[in-house]
Amino acid sequence: MKSLSTAASAIKPSATLAINALSQELKAQGVDVVSFGAGETDFYTPDHIKAAGIAAIEGNKSYYTSSSGVAPLKKAICGYLDKTFGVKYENKNICVTSGAKHVLYIAMRVMLNPGDEVILPAPYWVTYEEAIRMCGAVPVILKTDESTRFKISPRQLQEAVTEKTKAVILTNPSNPTGMLYSEEELRALSRVIVDNDLYLIDDEIYATLVYNGKFVSAAAIDPELYKRTVIVNGVSKTYAMTGWRIGFAAGPAEIIKLMDTYLSHSTGNASNVAQYASIAAYEGSQECVEKMHAEFARRREYFVKRVEAMDLVSCLPPDGAFYIFMNVSRTFGMTLCGEKINDSSDFAQALLKHGLVATVPGAAFGSTDHIRWSYATSLENIKKGLDRLEKFLHNEPAANN
Numbered sequence: 001m002k003s004l005s006t007a008a009s010a011i012k013p014s015a016t017l018a019i020n021a022l023s024q025e026l027k028a029q030g031v032d033v034v035s036f037g038a039g040e041t042d043f044y045t046p047d048h049i050k051a052a053g054i055a056a057i058e059g060n061k062s063y064y065t066s067s068s069g070v071a072p073l074k075k076a077i078c079g080y081l082d083k084t085f086g087v088k089y090e091n092k093n094i095c096v097t098s099g100a101k102h103v104l105y106i107a108m109r110v111m112l113n114p115g116d117e118v119i120l121p122a123p124y125w126v127t128y129e130e131a132i133r134m135c136g137a138v139p140v141i142l143k144t145d146e147s148t149r150f151k152i153s154p155r156q157l158q159e160a161v162t163e164k165t166k167a168v169i170l171t172n173p174s175n176p177t178g179m180l181y182s183e184e185e186l187r188a189l190s191r192v193i194v195d196n197d198l199y200l201i202d203d204e205i206y207a208t209l210v211y212n213g214k215f216v217s218a219a220a221i222d223p224e225l226y227k228r229t230v231i232v233n234g235v236s237k238t239y240a241m242t243g244w245r246i247g248f249a250a251g252p253a254e255i256i257k258l259m260d261t262y263l264s265h266s267t268g269n270a271s272n273v274a275q276y277a278s279i280a281a282y283e284g285s286q287e288c289v290e291k292m293h294a295e296f297a298r299r300r301e302y303f304v305k306r307v308e309a310m311d312l313v314s315c316l317p318p319d320g321a322f323y324i325f326m327n328v329s330r331t332f333g334m335t336l337c338g339e340k341i342n343d344s345s346d347f348a349q350a351l352l353k354h355g356l357v358a359t360v361p362g363a364a365f366g367s368t369d370h371i372r373w374s375y376a377t378s379l380e381n382i383k384k385g386l387d388r389l390e391k392f393l394h395n396e397p398a399a400n401n
């Protein structure tokens with residue numbers, strides 16, 4: 001048999017999905033694993049959005065739509081972006097796709113040529129690096145750590161720019177670190193992006209989940225940056241709609257037009273029914289968003305307090321999203337529950353095996369000192385997981401109950 005695509009064979013599988021699969025497998029075997037791997041909320045989609053989805057099915061929204069989405073959804077997205085973040089777009093600036101992950105891929109597909117460089121600050125969300133490579137482009141990783149609150153500086157950005165640099169990716173607030181760039185910090189980075197004629201892909205999928213500081217959209221701060229920014233967002237995290245698969249890009253009309261064309265020959269439109277449910281999300285009451293936000297804030301506070309009381313692990317209190325990026329490097333060189341710990345992958349594996357707690361090792365996000373915990377799970381689970389972590393750090397395995 002002839003060999004399969006070299007490019008496809010080089011793609012690494014998603015580490016977050018892998019850890020979910022492993023913990024589900026253990027659960028299926030009757031092992032009482034507490035899972036902190038998922039990057040999705042544990043809430044149900046709010047009732048008024050579900051009702052709009054049901055009405056769309058009954059109203060026969062079962063046909064193809066324009067590849068980049070239906071006009072009423074684009075209008076609803078423009079209204080939402082203006083009202084919530086103060087950024088103005090028209091329908092021609094919006095492309096709806098099957099989830100924000102898809103937006104990112106299609107946006108990069110139409111922006112990048114093979115060999116182009118894309119600057120990617122680390123720690124980063126797992127998909128970016130692979131998506132860049134899937135376009136034949138080259139990720140240029142900028143390392144950061146706790147000393148700069150995991151943020152890049154304008155100087156660091158400038159030093160990474162070469163004649164091949166095409167774009168920069170920012171995630172604000174960040175998955176996995178939860179850090180938020182302030183308006184001032186964005187302005188400083190904006191100067192470098194504009195002066196070097198780069199594009200900005202600004203992933204704002206967690207924009208409504210901010211607990212400390214104020215979220216500012218990069219597209220809102222500088223008209224020059226606005227012209228070269230593609231905002232990535234969607235309903236997944238804000239409205240507990242991960243499975244509905246609706247994401248969108250907002251950006252320059254030329255880019256959006258190419259995305260539409262690319263979609264027309266690949267996936268076509270995102271689900272018609274899900275598009276109509278998303279209109280209800282953007283145009284309906286935002287009380288559900290506030291309620292979920294309040295619950296996440298409670299969990300975050302509890303989580304951070306518990307971690308602060310532990311000696312061997314630490315975390316920066318996240319500004320936004322729903323992740324704790326825990327530094328476990330103080331355990332390196334130790335033996336915990338009979339396992340030698342040399343990096344955060346060893347730690348995560350030993351914690352799963354002996355503590356029955358599933359987390360994602362930081363290597364997947366570009367850091368070997370950390371593990372990521374998602375607190376998109378109940379307070380009860382968070383308490384149980386952290387009790388087990390404490391025991392594990394004291395060399396006591398969890399009882400399977």
Ligand SMILES: Cc1ncc(COP(=O)(O)O)c(C=O)c1O
Nearest residue numbers: 039099100101125175234236247
């Ligand atoms: C930073 C970031 N961007 C995009 C996505 C993808 O969102 P969607 O489920 O809409 O594809 C995720 C999901 O985990 C994410 O964490």
